[in-house]
Amino acid sequence: xxNYSNIPAVNDAVLQIYTDGASRNNPGPAxxxxxxxxxxxxxxxxxxxxxxxxNNVAEYKAAITALDAAVNYTRDKVELYSDSALLVNQVTGKxxxxxxxxKKLYDEVxxxxxxxxxxxxxxxxxxxxxxxxxxxxCNKCLDKSLGC
Numbered sequence: 082x083x084n085y086s087n088i089p090a091v092n093d094a095v096l097q098i099y100t101d102g103a104s105r106n107n108p109g110p111a112x113x114x115x116x117x118x119x120x121x122x123x124x125x126x127x128x129x130x131x132x133x134x135x136n137n138v139a140e141y142k143a144a145i146t147a148l149d150a151a152v153n154y155t156r157d158k159v160e161l162y163s164d165s166a167l168l169v170n171q172v173t174g175k176x177x178x179x180x181x182x183x184k185k186l187y188d189e190v191x192x193x194x195x196x197x198x199x200x201x202x203x204x205x206x207x208x209x210x211x212x213x214x215x216x217x218x219c220n221k222c223l224d225k226s227l228g229c
Contacts, residue, residue, distance in 0.1 A: 102139025114218035
């Protein structure tokens with residue numbers, strides 16, 4: 082008998098990542114958040130304050146930070162969902178990146194994508210239940226950071 086018989090089978094479900102970025106007054110105080118979901122259950126979430134920034138930068142920071150954290154959960158298949166059409170369409174090559182600061186963030190995303198077997202970027206409505214949770218995390222983070 083081997084020593085591995087009590088280890089549960091590896092779940093090969095895709096890691097789903099739901100991200101959001103928020104900026105009050107755009108530009109203004111900004112935050113990012115993400116929620117990791119596997120088999121319809123939240124397995125991890127996080128949020129952070131990034132100071133004065135735009136909503137688009139916050140959306141990119143959410144994706145970058147989420148992909149950094151995702152390597153602790155999988156190196157296989159990832160689906161990253163965002164309500165940001167700009168983020169999804171830029172990283173999938175459908176839209177050109179016109180602003181240099183966003184090009185740098187795009188490059189950071191692509192660097193991180195290489196760590197996984199496959200990453201799909203998908204646009205979803207802001208009404209998606211997991212995007213809503215990421216949005217709530219952003220707002221809590223902003224409230225806390227602004228002393229609200």
